[in-house]
Amino acid sequence: MGNRVIVVGAGPAGIFSGIYAAKEGAEVLILEKNEEIGKKLRITGGGRCNFTNSGDVTDHRRATVHNSKFMIPALMHLSPQKTMDFFIERGLEIIIEEDGSVFPKTNKSQDVIRLLQKELMELKIPVSLNHEVEELMMEESRVAGVRLKDGRNLNADRVILTTGGASYPKTGSDGKSFLMIEKAGHSIVSLKPALTSFEIKDQWIRGYPGVSFGDVKVKIGKGKKAFQERGSLLITHYGISGPPIIKLSSRINERDFHQEELTLRIDFFPDKSNEEIRTWLINLEGSGRQLKTLLKEYWPIRFLEGFLEELKIDGQQPMNHLKKEDRNRLIEGFKQLPLSIKGLRPLRESMVTAGGVNVKEVNPGRLESKLIKNLYFAGEVLDVDAITGGYNLQIAFSTGALAGKSAGEGGDSHD
Ligand SMILES: Cc1cc2nc3c(=O)[nH]c(=O)nc-3n(C[C@H](O)[C@H](O)[C@H](O)COP(=O)(O)OP(=O)(O)OC[C@H]3O[C@@H](n4cnc5c(N)ncnc54)[C@H](O)[C@@H]3O)c2cc1C
Missing domain, CATH: 3.50.50.60 (FAD/NAD(P)-binding domain)
Structure with missing residues (x-):
């Protein structure tokens, strides 16, 4: 048959x-x-x-x-x-x-x-x-x-x-x-x-579409329940994208974004510890140059201004006057910038x-x-x-x- x-x-x-x-x-x-x-x-x-x-x-x-x-x-x-x-x-x-x-x-x-x-x-x-x-x-x-x-x-x-x-x-x-x-x-x-970008609530970051970073670590959650990925990151007009974000999206697509506050943390310097960044900043303090002028050698100036404003750090201040609290906030921002997830892009x-x-x-x-x-x-x-x-x-x-x-x-x- x-x-x-x-x-x-x-x-x-x-x-x-x-x-x-x-x-x-x-x-x-x-x-x-x-x-x-x-x-x-x-x-x-x-x-x-x-x-x-x-x-x-x-x-x-x-x-x-x-x-x-x-x-x-x-x-x-x-x-x-x-x-x-x-x-x-x-x-x-x-x-x-x-x-x-x-x-x-x-x-x-x-x-x-x-x-x-x-x-x-x-x-x-x-x-x-x-x-x-x-x-x-x-x-x-x-x-x-x-x-x-x-x-x-x-x-x-x-x-x-x-x-x-x-x-x-x-x-x-x-x-x-x-x-x-x-x-x-x-x-x-x-x-x-699944495999899509994130919409982000924090309005300031959406003001820099097109800005990208070559190698960051992104993390959601804490302890054993945390998910993290590493790779390049792209800021978009609705939030953020890039290979590590796309991978993470599949891990959180069952969450109810209306009910649950989900925070993504970005580590912009995944190969450097907080202490290494602290030492680096302290070493730069002797230069007397403006914080903003110094950091723009590493980051797009446009984004940097928004980032410092968000962290409430005066970018005009000379490095040799950088306050300890500002230095701590800067390290925190570099190592675990929190962004509030609004949801995922549509199916x-x-x-x-x-x-x-x-x-x-x-x-x-x-x-x-x-x-x-x-x-x-x-x-x-x-x-x-x-x-x-x-x-x-x-x-x-x-x-x-x-x-x-x-x-x-x-x-x-x-x-
Ligand atoms: C932009 C993009 C990039 C991707 N890149 C990758 C990658 O690099 N690597 C990877 O592993 N995966 C990738 N994927 C995922 C991958 O393409 C899909 O998982 C895969 O194509 C699924 O195969 P499938 O045959 O099940 O379905 P599909 O490829 O979606 O094929 C289903 C077919 O069924 C036909 N069909 C539907 N309904 C009917 C009907 N009623 N009658 C007749 N025909 C019908 C459709 O026309 C279609 O041709 C990517 C997906 C997208 C969108």
């Missing part, structure tokens, strides 16, 4: 689902509502496509913010190493950066997409573009196919949903599919922005969507629905997300490969 598998969505998860289902001998059809495959994939990594991370499965688990345990079978099935091998064996040259981020050597996401397109062609997997799925066709508690927006019904033995999250809706993943999934009976964990602007199909309703070993027979899920549509570094695309590839294999080989975990 044939096994017709319909994959909904031609992002990285959908493409890998199709490939792995076809390898099991299934007759596969991929449906994509866009006019091209991998529209979001194209803009990943700033167009360079950080498609995985060279860390091992444990590293990938650690980088996964929500439901990392659920990810184990998928990551074991298609490990980061196997993913790199997949691309290398098909001719993609790669570069691995210091933090393990893996990119095509050409720094062009288009080369990754082209390779995937070629693989689909070689495996003779048809992709129907401009075909939007609007509803799942059900026969009792089993999925029997999909209904397209144009009203046509397509029968299938198995359906894999890889419709993505709700971030960057212009790429096709606009969150509409969650309504269809809910209608079919699954619960959706509420969608939240549509976030790189990743946290939340999605409740993983309690999905069998992690097969990625098959526990509620609806013959229905599978892969990629960002699931309530799984990770920090930056290539981990989210690995989630898409690994879950895609496992869902594809499970659907492709047939069988039924419900029977």
Whole structure:
């Protein structure tokens, strides 16, 4: 008996689902509502496509913010190493950066997409573009196919949903599919922005958009519950951004910003202790130069003026008159400038969507629905997300490969 598998969505998860289902001998059809495959994939990594991370499965688990345990079978099935091998064996040259981020050597996401397109062609997997799925066709508690927006019904033995999250809706993943999934009976964990910038309440800092710092440490919380990251920081008209902020956003997106006061602390000199800064300032005191004139050698003058004003320190005072309280406040400002977090940028602007199909309703070993027979899920549509570094695309590839294999080989975990 044939096994017709319909994959909904031609992002990285959908493409890998199709490939792995076809390898099991299934007759596969991929449906994509866009006019091209991998529209979001194209803009990943700033167009360079950080498609995985060279860390091992444990590293990938650690980088996964929500439901990392659920990810184990998928990551074991298609490990980061196997993913790199997949691309290398098909001719993609790669570069691995210091933090393990893996990119095509050409720094062009288009080369990754082209390779995937070629693989689909070689495996003779048809992709129907401009075909939007609007509803799942059900026969009792089993999925029997999909209904397209144009009203046509397509029968299938198995359906894999890889419709993505709700971030960057212009790429096709606009969150509409969650309504269809809910209608079919699954619960959706509420969608939240992940990997995005912070909106900051402190108005003064928003007055310096475009000012950046090459290497700072940012921290939220205290003790064991603290989260901290390091890297470059950018001030924007709404607050702050930059790689460490984006990473931190995934750790705090479940907080209720209306109810809770959350403070971010910035350490502008992460390699210097308070005492080292104190000694440095004391040594400068002999110079007799103005505090502001001295510090502007290290910081943008515009920002410096606002910073000193915020700390209530007179920037005009000569160094040899610097009061002890001012010196202490300055050190405090350099080492842990507090900023009050208003919230995160909206979901549509976030790189990743946290939340999605409740993983309690999905069998992690097969990625098959526990509620609806013959229905599978892969990629960002699931309530799984990770920090930056290539981990989210690995989630898409690994879950895609496992869902594809499970659907492709047939069988039924419900029977
Ligand atoms: C700006 C940006 C940069 C990023 N950079 C990186 C990076 O460098 N590294 C990394 O690991 N991750 C990165 N990500 C995250 C990564 O792109 C996603 O996690 C990944 O694309 C998810 O893959 P997916 O296949 O699950 O979903 P998607 O890539 O969103 O694909 C879903 C597909 O389903 C289609 N679809 C949706 N609904 C329907 C329907 N009803 N019918 C038919 N088709 C439908 C959509 O059109 C879309 O093509 C980035 C994200 C953004 C926005």
